[in-house]
Amino acid sequence: MGFSETMKAIADPQRREMLLLVKKQRLRAGEIASHFPNLSAATVSYHLSLLKKASLITETKYKNFVYYELNGSVFEEIILWCAQFTGETPKPPKPL
Amino acid sequence: MGFSETMKAIADPQRREMLLLVKKQRLRAGEIASHFPNLSAATVSYHLSLLKKASLITETKYKNFVYYELNGSVFEEIILWCAQFTGETPKPPKPL
DNA sequence: TATCTATTTAGAATTATTTCGAAATAGGAG
DNA sequence: CTCCTATTTCGAAATAATTCTAAATAGATA
Numbered sequence: 001m002g003f004s005e006t007m008k009a010i011a012d013p014q015r016r017e018m019l020l021l022v023k024k025q026r027l028r029a030g031e032i033a034s035h036f037p038n039l040s041a042a043t044v045s046y047h048l049s050l051l052k053k054a055s056l057i058t059e060t061k062y063k064n065f066v067y068y069e070l071n072g073s074v075f076e077e078i079i080l081w082c083a084q085f086t087g088e089t090p091k092p093p094k095p096l
Numbered sequence: 097m098g099f100s101e102t103m104k105a106i107a108d109p110q111r112r113e114m115l116l117l118v119k120k121q122r123l124r125a126g127e128i129a130s131h132f133p134n135l136s137a138a139t140v141s142y143h144l145s146l147l148k149k150a151s152l153i154t155e156t157k158y159k160n161f162v163y164y165e166l167n168g169s170v171f172e173e174i175i176l177w178c179a180q181f182t183g184e185t186p187k188p189p190k191p192l
Numbered sequence: 193t194a195t196c197t198a199t200t201t202a203g204a205a206t207t208a209t210t211t212c213g214a215a216a217t218a219g220g221a222g
Numbered sequence: 223c224t225c226c227t228a229t230t231t232c233g234a235a236a237t238a239a240t241t242c243t244a245a246a247t248a249g250a251t252a
Contacts, residue, residue, distance in 0.1 A: 003109075003112075004107050004108065004109050007103055007104075007106050007107035008103075008104070008107040008239095010103050011100050011103035011104040011107050012100065012239095012240095013099075013100050016099075019181065023180075023181060028198080028199095029198075029199060029200090030197095030198060030199075033199095039241080039242095040241075040242060040243080041198085041199070041200090042199085042200075042201080042241080042242070042243080042244095043240075043241055043242075045199065045200055045201085046200090046201095046240075046241080047240090049200085061248095061249095063198090063249065063250070064197065064198050064199075064248060064249040064250065065197095065198065065199085065249095066198080066199060066200090070181060072181045072182045072183070073182075075178040075179070075181040075182045076178075076182050078174070078178050079175050079178050079179065079182070082171040082172075082174050082175050082178075083171070083175065084119075085115065085119060085166060085168045085171040086168045086169075086171045086172050086175070087168065104209095108209095108210095124228080124229095125228075125229060125230090126227095126228060126229075129229095135211080135212095136211075136212055136213075137228085137229070137230090138211080138212070138213080138214095138229085138230075138231080138232095139210075139211055139212070141229060141230055141231085142210075142211080142230090142231095143210090145230085157218095157219095159219065159220070159228090160218060160219040160220065160227065160228050160229075161219095161228065161229085162228080162229060162230090
């Protein structure tokens with residue numbers, strides 16, 4: 001997926017919370033959903049599908065469970081993109 | 097502003113293009129708008145206001161012009177946030 | 193096979209974002 | 223003071239994102 005979709009996925013605080021959950025350990029969809037008592041399982045599934053489309057997580061099916069885990073490599077691309085905006089010539093503020 | 101607003105601001109490709117423009121040099125709102133022939137000046141002003149609320153750019157008023165320039169420091173915060181998801185224990189994929 | 197559990201998909205309602213044209217603001221020029 | 227230029231704000235229309243319930247899917251178990 002493209003950079004826009006990745007950033008959009010990360011822009012949502014509930015999806016960021018999901019990333020933190022699967023960072024610690026591989027989890028089933030239902031275990032993730034149970035961390036969000038105010039969301040339906042269908043809504044959590046929707047958010048997970050966005051994270052998966054953005055390659056931020058991967059899924060593995062086993063028995064009738066779906067396991068999700070983090071894919072850390074995409075974050076390195078984001079870091080590279082951000083780095084072009086940091087540190088470059090501290091630019092003394094010239095008068096207009 | 098919060099992290100969500102910052103990421104949401106960056107998630108839009110037109111706003112990212114604006115960031116690249118003001119990275120090179122401080123520009124007036126009208127100069128930025130002229131890089132987007134398919135957008136009205138009002139729309140560009142709206143996007144710039146989002147970037148400003150996210151502290152990704154700063155504005156300076158002089159005569160009846162408004163100058164925008166990049167604020168690189170926010171990108172360092174994004175990099176720090178992303179770094180927590182990279183490199184941590186390459187995690188051999190265990191069987192389920 | 194019939195049924196149960198885990199999860200996703202479909203469809204609809206709600207809310208948020210993007211965009212425009214028109215009007216408002218602000219400062220400079222005549 | 224009056225007009226002009228640069229930019230933003232307002233209000234409305236179009237588009238996209240989020241959420242739900244209900245139905246569908248898939249695999250396990252009795």
